[in-house]
Amino acid sequence: MTQLSLRLRIFLFFVLIALGGAGITALALWLGYGRALATTPANGFFFAGILAVFGIVALSAGVWLLFDENVAKPVERIASEMRVRAHAGVDRQVDLHGARYLGDLAHAAEAVSARLSETALASAQRVAEETAQLAADKERLTALLTEIPVATIMVSPKGRIVLYDGQAAEVLAQIHVPRLNAAVTDYFLAAGIDAAVREMHRTGREVTLTLRSVDEAQSYHGRMKPLDAGGYLLIIEEAEARIAPQAERPMVFDFSLLTAPASAALEDTPLRALTYVVFDTETTGLLPHKDEVVQIGAVRVVSGKIVPGEQIDQLVDPGMEIPQSSTRVHKVTDAMVHGQPDIAEAGRRFHHFARGAVIVAHNAPFDMAFLRRHQSRMGVEWSNPILDTVLLSAVLFGASQTHTLDALCERLGVIIPPALRHTALGDARATAEVLVRMLPMLEAQGMSTFGEVLAQTRQHGQLLEDLN
Template sequence: MFTNLSLRFRVFLFFCLVAFASAALAAGALAFGWSRGDAGLPAAPFLTAFIAFTFLNTGFALGIWLLFDENMAKPITRLSADLRLRAHSGVDCAVDTEAARYLGDLAPAASALSETMNSSVMDTAAEVARETERLKAESARLTALLTEIPIATILLNPAREIVLYDAQAADVLSQIAPPRLKAPLADYFDLSPLHEAMDKLSKGAGEVTFTLQHTAGNGDFNARLKALGSDGHMLCLDVKTVISAPIDPRPLVFDFDLMNASETKGIKEMPLRDLCFVPFDTETTGLSVEKDAIVQLGAVRVLNGRIVEGEVLDTYVNPGRPIPPASTKIHGVTDADVAVAPDIGTAGRSFHHFARDAVLVAHNAPFDIGLLRKFQSDMEVEWNHPVLDTVLLSAVVFGTNEEHSLDALCDRLAVSLPAHLRHTALGDAQATAQALVKLLPLLEGKGLRTFGNLLEATQKHGRLLQDMNG
């Protein structure tokens, strides 16, 4: 039972036990002395002595506990957090040997060990970086080539979920909603013709040609379907008659880990690595959920513990009212910026589709989620997504005594946050995403491997923020 308690709380309970045991022994000794005295010996002096001893003993125990907590328990907790950062998130943070100066040789020994391990890791990281750059260059050449071919390419896993799409496919998908990996193809197209094509492939056809239609019925595409063994299918759409404007080259968006569709489980039983997260942020006309409105919305997607490059939502929102100069001074959004922007209904529906089947993540989430839920009738959607708050995740990993602002969290996790992007919706969303990616292995290292485990841990810090999953 006590192993689930924090180290500092267990130390506090230990000193409470010492104080109680001392008081109990003193009471026993005084009672024994009184019982051995002459008959009629008054008990009041013994009782007074016991009360005085108990008061002084409790104060003494409390003072020793405060010294122990400040110079032993807190440094141990901070030292363990530093080591976890190095071990699980690759953050090259120095071990604070000064804060742990009363722990003997423990901090210097931990620092020496982590530096030795870090040098080996850095050599490996340098080799990985060189190989990554080579792969990026090859990917850029492939992207440029595919952009010139008027065929939209989509890879599907056996669950009919999108595993890869190119620039042309992104343009086709975005006519319905923002494109996203792991999205069911049924979110974008009527799948009846696709099912018929798959039946033909199962009977031995090498490739099947058919017509595919948007779910909104606003576009027909000549499509070709080819099986990829038991791994899924490749879907090609002829877009030369549909997309006339040139398409800016953009990276192929893919995650081949999605080819193996994970078993469907309840959200609380899902491993953290199998979840899709959508870190997001809003900029507003003010700081009141009840009185203010959204002027900018930014979001990114995180799959398999990685930020999905190329899947970004970044839009101004017309609040239908003037933006106060004091708010513009903070986030830089002006009335001119939002003059022709979509209203909250349109922007909110687009974001709702972008975040479908995902866990929403925000820093100080009650404010941002409160605004979305306030305007959900305008959006004609319901915001019932699971929610994580990086304030609470930071408290779980680093303890409640540390500062948990977004700037402090980014500094602690070595997350780059350019000054010109701070207090922009997309900039803060990207910072939150980078922090989340580094927090996930730290949380798993603490034994929090499922979403249910994580919710239980964050609820212990409910005094910091309102729980948005209730």
């Protein structure tokens, strides 16, 4: 059968329907004729009709199952695998065995994909050669800025953080976790910032200001310098003497945020213009109404890229003993969570980390149920828009596929180190890498805005109900 062409194989499906239908009809008439002789002609005719209808329906269902298993599903898998290679940059072979009944289609798809991969690899090598020097220059610049005893933050015309260096990262971390594309007023009181911006615009020159943290626990002397492209540089002096020595961290920036278009309605916002916070929790059990969180892990995705260093890895005191069965999964023990923040404090910290972002999780209803149950204790409201990678997987690969995190990672070429699997930060990082690979695939299928993606995911809501 594997040697037959696809056209001939599909023709045989129709032959099977025709011959099977004729045979079933003949058998039904013969049985009906016998019943008519024993009873009445009307009874026999009615009996034959019922047998023929049920027989043809059963035949059609059987042929459909054969067609679905050997033609439709393999075609769907080939399409998804080619999209993964084309848009997610994952080099994986087409499943030739699974598509063995599709004639030459799978081999042709593999040949095209392999040729495109070779071309992409050659282009990538040329780009890598050109960017190697830029990377070296960036490292030297980072090292130089680390030695300068000031902290530098670049702010866009809309008041969003576009760049912060290692010194600034430590200053921001004393207030909240540093966040690219966050409002600078999330860290420093707006009154001082706004007054300095007005003065800078009035004079067109550098101004000095005193920066007070939003919790009013710290203050810094700073300078605000206007930028030609709009926005300004915020230079915090004497930062080195005010922070504890930390390991060097890279300068974090995204200059595209300087010229980001005006904010649109959420449904009309392009996928890459959104900021995502991808998170995961580890818990004492699988019952959100009675179990508790023991660990929260989260990372941020800005402009379609995971932002280095912007993450949460927080143990949480659940206020109850952690069952040994749960500890065997996530390796979190009672001793590890002793003295750690409770869910109220940890939840508030995560809520601030997710401010203004789309929250993303794998099976989000499960993780969000724990947070929403305690939102009154946290003093917050979880109103962020939410995306679920289970539903995104169903949109891209079809509802009939497996949508576990492990299956998604294998499909998209994401590697989770065994030591990090079933840790909150490890699973959050893996989910974020999955999301980053999915975004260009969604765009390639014509879903370029958040609203378009949300509309598609709603069609697969039953998957989450089955999971939970």
